[in-house]
Amino acid sequence: MVGGGQLARMTHEAGIPLGLKFKLLSDTPQDSAAQVVSEVVVGDYRDLDTLRDFARGCDVITFDHEHVPAEHLAALEADGVVVRPGRAALAHAQDKGVMRARLDAIGAPSPRHRIVADPADAAAFAAEGDGFPIILKTVRGGYDGKGVWFVRKAEDAHDAFLADVPVLAEEKVDFARELAANIVRSPHGQAVAYPVVESRQVDGVCDTVIAPAPGLSEELSGQAQELALRIAKELDVVGHLAVELFETRDGRILVNELAMRPHNSGHWTQDGAVTSQFANHVRAVLDLPLGDPRPRAKWTVMSNVLGGDFPDMYAAYLHCMARDPQLKIHMYGKDVKPGRKVGHVNTYGDDLDDVLERARHAADYLRGTIVE
Known part of the structure; x- marks a missing residue:
């Protein structure tokens, strides 16, 4: 790896x-x-x-x-x-311009978009639609909110062009929430789809994932899974593919981003699915039969643990484990820095409010933002 x-x-x-x-x-x-x-x-x-x-x-x-x-x-x-995945597939995760062009070619739904040359061109793109605000993204190198600008007027667009990298302009989607469809595909074409999840962002970084996405209709869930499976086939993806989606207020789904590797929106599968995204990624790249992606519990919630001003997170284990014996803690061995992803927690059960509260409490306690 x-x-x-x-x-x-x-x-x-x-x-x-x-x-x-x-x-x-x-x-x-x-x-x-x-x-x-x-x-x-x-x-x-x-x-x-x-x-x-x-x-x-x-x-x-x-x-x-x-x-x-x-x-x-x-x-x-x-x-x-x-x-695995190969160069031809990875090009669509490495370059957002390439991704958008290919998604257009296969008829996958996307926000309105085009490559823009400078702030004036970005303003022209805005005028072609509903005006500002728009989103600007460098086509390469961005993640976790980096390389992305929320632009309210032409003067705000200047910074996006400083990196000397092509810039993609996209309409600001009026979405109800963000979803993710995670699938795994093997070289011989076997593929499995995990339940579609809701992904909640804070400051451009994934904060909480709920599996399955609450209140999502079977029809829209099926559309999202079928779309992810079709993208994986068309792009010849081998391994894990995360398709990040917008659910619009009028009941549609639009593709936001692609990731061709295990993904933050699939971390819940470690404890909440029969076969995790990591185990199925390994199986796929070795061309082994894929494992069952079905959930083990009615609800599973993943909350990221971000670094704060409290570096000794490990002292919090005693409290978190005693308070919630079913809690699963996954720490990454990283030095604690404010805002840095240093781990995540998974909780599961039959009552969504309870599962959410347990995940949020554990993540906040490990970070040090709460002390009881």
């Missing part, structure tokens, strides 16, 4: 019961996954020679992130390295 973050850490954990030998290319020895994987190569994924050396002896390469340069992926594939 290329990338040493928490996704690699949890994917490695899922591979242990299968007896897999897991090799990691990590930026530093202190990265989340590097702390727990036995075979770690420390190096720069942006260096082709490093990637080639790392790939020797590997049966398959997969990823913790989408940032490996496309030309390096092409070189690995030309060398005969099995890369």
Whole structure:
């Protein structure tokens, strides 16, 4: 696996019961996954020679992130390295302009959009629709709200063009909530779909995920799952695909983003599904039969634990575990920094209000924002 973050850490954990030998290319020895994987190569994924050396002896390469340069992926594939998902699929997660063009070509519903050249062009895009506000995104490199600007007037658009990266303009969607459809697809075309979830954001970062999305009609849920499965097939995705969606106030779904790796909106599956997203990602990239994605409980809630001003989160274990013996805590081994994702908690049960309260209390207590 290329990338040493928490996704690699949890994917490695899922591979242990299968007896897999897991090799990691990590930026530093202190990265989340590097702390727990036995075979770690420390190096720069942006260096082709490093990637080639790392790939020797590997049966398959997969990823913790989408940032490996496309030309390096092409070189690995030309060398005969099995890369899953492949370069052609990953291009749609690496470049939002490429993604939007391909989604348009296959008829997937998206917000109104186009590439814009400068602030004046962004203003023209706004005028072509309902006016400001609009959303500007750099086509490459953005995540967790980075590389995204909420633009209320032309003068606010200047910063988006400073990075010398193409900029995608999108209409500001009047959405009721954000959803995510998570699916896993294998090389021979088997695919499974998890329940569609509601994803709640705070300051552009995922805060809480509710599985399944409360109040979502069977019709719209089925449309979202079918859409994600069709995108995966059309793009030839192998492994986990997260399709982030807007549910509009008039009852439609629109594609917001794609991620071709295990995803924050699927962390609930570790404790809430028969087979987790991580276990199914491992199965998919090894072309093994996929596992059952069905939920184990009526409701599962995942809450991210963000760093705050209270660095000793581990002292909070005693309180959280004693208060809620069913609570599942997943920490990433990261240094605590304000706003940084350092872990998550999962709760489950039959009463949604209770499950939400338990998850929120545990996440806040671990962060130190509440003390009782």
